[in-house]
Amino acid sequence: MLYAKLDEQGDIIDVAPYQNNEFTQLVAPNDPFVAEILAKKLDQESSQELLTSSDQDMMRVLEDLIDLLTEKRLIQFTELPMAAQKKLLSRKFVRGIHTGNSDSLIGEIRDDDALI
Numbered sequence: 001m002l003y004a005k006l007d008e009q010g011d012i013i014d015v016a017p018y019q020n021n022e023f024t025q026l027v028a029p030n031d032p033f034v035a036e037i038l039a040k041k042l043d044q045e046s047s048q049e050l051l052t053s054s055d056q057d058m059m060r061v062l063e064d065l066i067d068l069l070t071e072k073r074l075i076q077f078t079e080l081p082m083a084a085q086k087k088l089l090s091r092k093f094v095r096g097i098h099t100g101n102s103d104s105l106i107g108e109i110r111d112d113d114a115l116i
Contacts, residue, residue, distance in 0.1 A: 001057065002027050002034060012037065017053035063088060 003023035005014040012033045016023040027034050066088060069075045077085060 002029055002038075004034065015041070017049060059091075063091060 001019075002015050002017060003019045004012040004025040004027045005016070005022045006025055007013045012025075012027065012031075014023070015027060015034055015037050019026075029035065029038065066075075066077075066080075070077050077088075080088070
């Protein structure tokens with residue numbers, strides 16, 4: 001996602017991969033003005049900040065996808081490699097703390113769930 005900084009006339013003067021008090025307007029990266037600004041910024045700055053922001057957003061998408069697939073019982077969480085399980089549970093725990101969510105990490109065990 002990209003956010004634009006606007007001048008007094010409402011024209012885009014800068015873009016950033018985050019939203020704050022200056023960068024308030026959500027914009028499409030294929031907008032000609034945005035693409036021109038991005039090209040200039042990429043020539044001047046490292047693209048690492050854009051990649052980092054994109055990676056964080058993508059990680060959240062993957063976490064939500066895994067949650068959806070397990071809720072629909074298309075995959076079992078335990079089928080994931082142990083390292084992936086630990087990372088996902090750790091992130092879910094930390095997100096729960098930050099959002100005040102007191103739900104169990106594993107969720108409720110239904111009667112038809114087999115325990116190993």
